[in-house]
Amino acid sequence: xxxxxxxxxxxxxxxxxxxxxxxxxxxxxxxxxxxxxxxxxxxxxxxxxxxxxxxxxxxxxxxxxxxxxxxxxxxxxxxxxxxxxxxxxxxxxxxxxxxxxxxxxxxxxxxxxxxxxxxxxxxxxxxxxxxxxxxxxxxxxxxxxxxxxxxxxxxxxxxxxxxxxxxxxxxxxxxxxxxxxxxxxxxxxxxxxxxxxxxxxxxxxxxxxxxxxxxxxxxxxxxxxxxxxxxxxxxxxxxxxxxxxxxxxxxxxxxxxxxxxxxxxxxxxxxxxxxxxxxxxxxxxxxxxxxxxxxxxxxxxxxxxxxxxxxxxxxxxxxxxxxxxxxxxxxxxxxxxxxxxxxxxxxxxxxxxxxxxxxxxxxxxxxxxxxxxxxxxxxxxxxxxxxxxxxxxx
Numbered sequence: 086x087x088x089x090x091x092x093x094x095x096x097x098x099x100x101x102x103x104x105x106x107x108x109x110x111x112x113x114x115x116x117x118x119x120x121x122x123x124x125x126x127x128x129x130x131x132x133x134x135x136x137x138x139x140x141x142x143x144x145x146x147x148x149x150x151x152x153x154x155x156x157x158x159x160x161x162x163x164x165x166x167x168x169x170x171x172x173x174x175x176x177x178x179x180x181x182x183x184x185x186x187x188x189x190x191x192x193x194x195x196x197x198x199x200x201x202x203x204x205x206x207x208x209x210x211x212x213x214x215x216x217x218x219x220x221x222x223x224x225x226x227x228x229x230x231x232x233x234x235x236x237x238x239x240x241x242x243x244x245x246x247x248x249x250x251x252x253x254x255x256x257x258x259x260x261x262x263x264x265x266x267x268x269x270x271x272x273x274x275x276x277x278x279x280x281x282x283x284x285x286x287x288x289x290x291x292x293x294x295x296x297x298x299x300x301x302x303x304x305x306x307x308x309x310x311x312x313x314x315x316x317x318x319x320x321x322x323x324x325x326x327x328x329x330x331x332x333x334x335x336x337x338x339x340x341x342x343x344x345x346x347x348x349x350x351x352x353x354x355x356x357x358x359x360x361x362x363x364x365x366x367x368x369x370x371x372x373x374x375x376x377x378x379x380x381x382x383x384x385x386x387x388x389x390x391x392x393x394x395x396x397x398x399x400x401x402x403x404x405x406x407x408x409x410x411x412x413x414x415x416x417x418x419x420x421x422x423x424x425x426x427x428x429x430x431x432x433x434x435x436x437x438x439x440x441x442x443x444x445x446x447x448x449x450x451x452x453x454x455x456x457x458x459x460x461x462x463x464x465x466x467x468x469x470x471x472x473x474x475x476x477x478x479x
Contacts, residue, residue: 263428
C-alpha cells in the first residue's frame with residue numbers, strides 16, 4: 086500500500102527555517118517563521134503563564150480526560166476575551182481544539198457537513214495552511230483580491246468586486262486582525278461594507294483571529310469580530326492562544342459558532358462535539374487550563390496584559406524604526422507602510438530575486454513573497470536589514 090503514496094511538497098516556511106539553521110554564517114537573520122522572539126532571539130514563557138503553571142502543578146490531582154468540547158470554563162473565558170458582550174453566551178457554541186490550526190480544520194469540517202457543495206472565499210494572499218487544508222479536504226476555493234502591491238495596502242475595490250460573486254451558503258474567510266502575511270487590515274468602514282454584502286448574499290463569515298493583542302490592543306483587535314457577531318445571522322471564529330499567551334507547543338485554540346437564533350445553539354454544540362470525537366476525541370487541556378487561570382485570576386490577568394502590551398509596543402517600535410531607517414537611506418517615504426501595518430508580519434514589496442539576494446548576499450532569511458516577521462528583528466539588526474534592502478534594490 087505505501088508504495089502508492091506520492092511525495093508531498095515541503096512546507097516552504099518550515100523549509101526556510103531548516104535552511105537558516107544550516108547556514109554557518111554568524112551574521113544570519115531569521116525573519117521567516119512566525120514566532121514571537123525577544124530582542125535576544127528567545128520565545129519566552131510569559132510571566133503569568135509561568136505562575137499559573139506553578140499553581141496548576143501544585144493543585145492538579147488528575148490527568149483524566151476533560152469533556153469532549155473541552156472545559157466549559159475555558160470556553161467561557163475565551164468567548165469573553167474575543168467577543169466581549171457583543172452577543173449573549175447562549176448564542177455561542179464552542180469547542181477546544183489543538184491550536185488555532187485545529188480550530189480552522191474543525192470549522193471547515195463543520196462547513197462541509199452543513200453545506201457539502203459550499204465554496205470558501207479566501208484572501209489573496211492568506212496563511213498558506215488555509216489553502217493546504219482546504220485542498221486536502223476537497224473544498225472548492227475562490228480567491229478574492231486583498232493586497233495591492235502598489236499601495237502596499239488593502240485592495241478593497243478588488244476585494245468587493247470579487248466578493249460580489251458570492252452565493253448563498255458560501256463562506257468568506259477573513260482575518261480578524263494583523264492579517265497574515267501582509268499586516269494590512271480592513272478599517273471599520275470597510276468591515277461594515279463587507280458585512281452588508283455577506284448578509285445580502287446569504288454568505289457565512291468565518292474569522293481566523295490568531296494575533297489578538299498584537300496589533301492595536303486586546304479590545305481594538307477584537308472590534309471587527311464583535312461587529313460581525315452583532316450584525317450577521319451566523320458566523321464561525323477560529324481563535325489561537327499560541328501567540329498572545331506564548332504557548333505555541335501546548336496547541337491551544339478554540340472554535341466558536343455564533344448564531345443570532347438561540348434555538349440553534351444546542352444542535353450546533355452537539356455537532357462540534359461530534360467533530361472533536363471523530364478527529365481526536367478529547368482536546369488537549371494543559372494549555373487551555375493555563376489560559377483559563379490567567380484570564381480568570383485578576384492578578385495573573387493584569388500581569389499578562391501588561392506583558393502582552395510590552396510585546397505589542399515593542400513590535401510597533403521596531404516597525405517605526407525600520408520605516409525611519411529605510412526613509413533615511415532611500416530618501417523616500419515609500420516604506421512608510423511598514424509603520425502602518427499591524428501584527429508580526431509585513432510584506433516588504435521585494436521581488437523573489439531580491440529576496441534570494443538578501444539570503445545569498447546578506448544572510449537575511451524571509452519568505453519568497455517578502456513577508457517578514459517583525460519580531461525577528463532587534464535594534465542591532467534593523468539597520469542591517471534596511472541597508473541590505475536598499476543594496477538589492479527593494
